[in-house]
Amino acid sequence: MGWQEWVAGAEKVFQISNMSRQKRVIMAVIIFGSFIYIVLTQAVHILGGAPGEPVHPEIRKFCSSASRKNVNIEYEDSNLPVIYVVTPTYRRPEMVAELTRLGQTLTMVKRIHWIVAEDSHTCSPPITSLLDRLGLSYTHLASPMPEVYRREKYVPRGVSNRRAALQWVQENGEDTGVLYFLDDDNAIDIRLFNEMRLTQTVSMWPVGLIGEYTVSSPVVKGNQVVGFYDGWPAGRKFQVDMAGFAVNIGYLKKQKKVTMPYIAGHEEDGFLKSLNLNLKDIEVKADGCTNILVWHTRTAKNPSRTLRLAHHQATNIKPLTDNMRKMGMIK
Amino acid sequence: MGWQEWVAGAEKVFQISNMSRQKRVIMAVIIFGSFIYIVLTQAVHILGGAPGEPVHPEIRKFCSSASRKNVNIEYEDSNLPVIYVVTPTYRRPEMVAELTRLGQTLTMVKRIHWIVAEDSHTCSPPITSLLDRLGLSYTHLASPMPEVYRREKYVPRGVSNRRAALQWVQENGEDTGVLYFLDDDNAIDIRLFNEMRLTQTVSMWPVGLIGEYTVSSPVVKGNQVVGFYDGWPAGRKFQVDMAGFAVNIGYLKKQKKVTMPYIAGHEEDGFLKSLNLNLKDIEVKADGCTNILVWHTRTAKNPSRTLRLAHHQATNIKPLTDNMRKMGMIK
Known part of the structure; x- marks a missing residue:
């Protein structure tokens, strides 16, 4: 059965040509809406969209x-x-x-x-x-x-x-x-x-x-x-x-x-x-x-600060704070 | 030199008997005040009252x-x-x-x-x-x-x-x-x-x-x-x-x-x-x-709670919370 025969069959069953314009619009909206709904849910499913599943691929x-x-x-x-x-x-x-x-x-x-x-x-x-x-x-x-x-x-x-x-x-x-x-x-x-x-x-x-x-x-x-x-x-x-x-x-x-x-x-x-x-x-x-x-101990958070070190270029404080920056302790 | 001679000497130097009543009162207040001050500071010192030192014996x-x-x-x-x-x-x-x-x-x-x-x-x-x-x-x-x-x-x-x-x-x-x-x-x-x-x-x-x-x-x-x-x-x-x-x-x-x-x-x-x-x-x-x-990490504090356990007398929760009380985790 080709799609033309399928449409003719649907015409016979639903008697679309006898329908009022209003009924036809409602029917079109229902069919189109269902189609969109199915496409969207399938897309979410295919892309991994179950609750809490990521939609985009994760970077690993x-x-x-x-x-x-x-x-x-x-x-x-x-x-x-x-x-x-x-x-x-x-x-x-x-x-x-x-x-x-x-x-x-x-x-x-x-x-x-x-x-x-x-x-x-x-x-x-x-x-x-x-x-x-x-x-x-x-x-x-x-x-x-x-x-x-x-x-x-x-x-x-x-x-x-x-x-x-x-x-x-x-x-x-x-x-x-x-x-x-x-x-x-x-x-x-x-x-x-x-x-x-x-x-x-x-x-x-x-x-x-x-x-x-x-x-x-x-x-x-x-x-x-x-x-x-x-x-x-x-x-x-x-x-x-x-x-x-x-x-x-x-x-x-x-x-x-x-x-x-x-x-x-x-x-x-x-x-x-x-x-x-x-x-x-x-x-x-x-x-x-x-x-x-x-x-489940929790460690108190410290703010991540930017330190000004203009006066400490000639002492240990410069390499010390450089190390701290590498460790993520300061910005 | 006895204390009576000392008083007589002081009488001679300061000419106390010639002083007005007002001056005598002021002098008495100064002498008595100095005496109290010396007694108090010495007491604090004797009892260990340097800054931050305990006044009472510590329990160890x-x-x-x-x-x-x-x-x-x-x-x-x-x-x-x-x-x-x-x-x-x-x-x-x-x-x-x-x-x-x-x-x-x-x-x-x-x-x-x-x-x-x-x-x-x-x-x-x-x-x-x-x-x-x-x-x-x-x-x-x-x-x-x-x-x-x-x-x-x-x-x-x-x-x-x-x-x-x-x-x-x-x-x-x-x-x-x-x-x-x-x-x-x-x-x-x-x-x-x-x-x-x-x-x-x-x-x-x-x-x-x-x-x-x-x-x-x-x-x-x-x-x-x-x-x-x-x-x-x-x-x-x-x-x-x-x-x-x-x-x-x-x-x-x-x-x-x-x-x-x-x-x-x-x-x-x-x-x-x-x-x-x-x-x-x-x-x-x-x-x-x-x-x-x-x-100098600091661990976030948890409140010390009293738990109601009426419904948990027949399970592990009773001995578990008894252990927690011994550990100071709950009251």
Whole structure:
């Protein structure tokens, strides 16, 4: 059946020629509107426009990587699963201080691979030096937040760079390993790494210093997660903080469409939903979720200043402030 | 000469009996006033009333101490000078998180003795457990701020407990060792410990993330300290942050009256002045004071809440929040 026959058939069924002009206009509007609607939704779907999915391609820059034995650990059992710690960061006066503090802590952990992912177009040289100096296995990435999200009321910080790290882990991570998101200003008791290391699907534990309840934790009955104790439900299925769970890489790779949405406050929930996770699959850690081994500490912000140094050209203050500028401490 | 002869002599000199009643009253007021003034100032001096010195005796409680080889360090050269790190702290939601983070970092440093001094009448059990678990050499003290200072406009926080630690170091520290003050929320690059270890008098370096200039640093010319680059001069001779210097213990013990005043913002200056220090004696570290190896980071405060838990008696949330109460995270 050609399109002319199809039109003739439609003419017969709807008796278009007998219709009033008004009815014809309404019908045309309905048909044209439906057509536009279908085109637009399909376009959004094709371009990745599910809630929180980016419409434009994201910029991802791989800077450097080292796969090596942690130089600070005397003996590393190569049968031990690797923990891939993902730390998103961005240029600000506290960046080098935070990453130095956290990176040094990670050198005490066996079989770790630290992925530092900057919200930036390029990798910062002081961070490259730090990663090289610490002697850890590491990967250094950069992925800037798409401009469109900077204009939102609640800005989804740290998503583009976590997504870049997620892609790296999916492509390079060992199946026996574990993925863990740890922010640069968090505080962690290194015993938590022992808790998460043998995760088979997704494991969870409490995170201290969160919101209204001063903690965010799974509610556990008979070693099963039955809900969440968190001051901000916000319609979330998984009311957890980013530092409150780890994911087995083999399990991660088996999922069809792993993602993290660009929706502030719903990054964790969106990510865990994309893993097709059920409450009953969650592995309970930290002594039945009764101990706190990680805290959502936040470091007070310092303004990024421009310093006037006319009177300090002949002393140490000139090279000192040059170093500070490289570290992003001043403009 | 008896007092009667003395009065007669005074009568003769001043011709008191010839004076008008008015003159006699004025003279009596002057003499009595001078007498009261001398008594009061002497009393303040006798009771320790120099500026910033406490009028009442301070409460100091020694809780526990362990002198041992750092269990995390494979080989410790016992000829290496010990670094005595003094960390004042106080009960608040972030306390255990901060001390866990800092304490773990210190386990990476050779020949270190950590003095945790609480602003409190008693030592907190979670801190005792932490110190025992870390495997460091340590001393745990408690010394509450005298009540009178809590009512001041600018409260001199962390003085009573630093003074208690200072006394402990003067009585127990090895002469070859070094004293260093490091707050629980500071961030430190552990290479700084190598810089300070061989200090002979007082050594100094820049501290990042301080005040108007984003740094506080000695100004160095020809490897000599000639002044300070600090946004808050405030009439201080030594414009430095508490984390910006280390002191040789032998040098400390040789000084007559080592003290730290209860004057907010002038603790460092008062302490260094009491060491009879001159600018020319200061040892310049951190590559001529051009590198930043310690930052005055500050952790955002969380409110200390009372949680209602009527609905959570049968799950993990009860023991979890009991633990949080012990850690000082909630009331």
